[in-house]
Amino acid sequence: xxxxxxxxxxxxxxxxxxxxxxxxxxxxxxxxxxxxxxxxxxxxxxxxxxxxxxxxxxxxxxxxxxxxxxxxxxxxxxxxxxxxxxxxxxxxxxxxxxxxxxxxxxxxxxxxxxxxxxxxxxxxxxxxxxxxxxxxxxxxxxxxxxxxxxxxxxxxxxxxxxxxxxxxxxxxxxxxxxxxxxxxxxxxxxxxxxxxxxxxxxxxxxxxxxxxxxxxxxxxxxxxxxxxxxxxxxxxxxxxxxxxxxxxxxxxxxxxxxxxxxxxxxxxxxxxxxxx
Numbered sequence: 576x577x578x579x580x581x582x583x584x585x586x587x588x589x590x591x592x593x594x595x596x597x598x599x600x601x602x603x604x605x606x607x608x609x610x611x612x613x614x615x616x617x618x619x620x621x622x623x624x625x626x627x628x629x630x631x632x633x634x635x636x637x638x639x640x641x642x643x644x645x646x647x648x649x650x651x652x653x654x655x656x657x658x659x660x661x662x663x664x665x666x667x668x669x670x671x672x673x674x675x676x677x678x679x680x681x682x683x684x685x686x687x688x689x690x691x692x693x694x695x696x697x698x699x700x701x702x703x704x705x706x707x708x709x710x711x712x713x714x715x716x717x718x719x720x721x722x723x724x725x726x727x728x729x730x731x732x733x734x735x736x737x738x739x740x741x742x743x744x745x746x747x748x749x750x751x752x753x754x755x756x757x758x759x760x761x762x763x764x765x766x767x768x769x770x771x772x773x774x775x776x777x778x779x780x781x782x783x784x785x786x787x788x789x790x791x792x793x794x795x796x797x798x799x800x801x802x803x804x805x806x807x808x809x810x811x812x813x814x815x816x817x818x819x820x821x822x823x824x825x826x827x828x829x830x831x832x833x834x835x836x837x838x839x840x841x842x843x844x845x846x847x848x849x850x851x
Contacts, residue, residue: 615846671731735832736818737771
């Protein structure tokens, strides 16, 4: 990395093209805006590093909150088409959240709550069904007899390494719910997470697989990315993203499975484009 600061006309043009391509807001006034953060990150890079950053940014996916309801409806429709046979059968939903995090609001809670959003009433497959959202493991234990003859859908917006989702599944199994009766529903899932969970007895449904970028980069660019991460002070566990997932995605929050150049913001520098 090298603090070159000054941007040429062509630098600005490339950055503006990225924002136009993705439809990202180009706020040039607020110092902490995505646009200003993107520029600050870009300014710190050498010429070669800038080219790589632009290449990765073209592939980056940012899913905004406004998109969530439609995605949740799509995912619910996929799940009930496969696993619910009776047209008016109630649906049981549970967030992908461990019991120890019961008092913590997580993205899984938001996604689970949206399973009851008004948009579900506009779906021919969903409008006749009642969705029951279970908020805690203790509540689930008292109600599990009510859905013993149908699947339990457990929801989140993103599954990264699959480790956390596996631990939640283990908790459910420990209460007497068979893994074969659980459907893991995630708006997006990393290749690593899909591989991890495929060895379980549960079912998995998702809208899209978040691809790993690493295998698609030539060795020279991998080395360049390593150099950038070293300069940023990325911890070993998070190099190329947690679990070496090397994803390029942000949702309500940016998962640590994404490349750190996009989210690592040490010392409150306000330069990471998609801070965690």
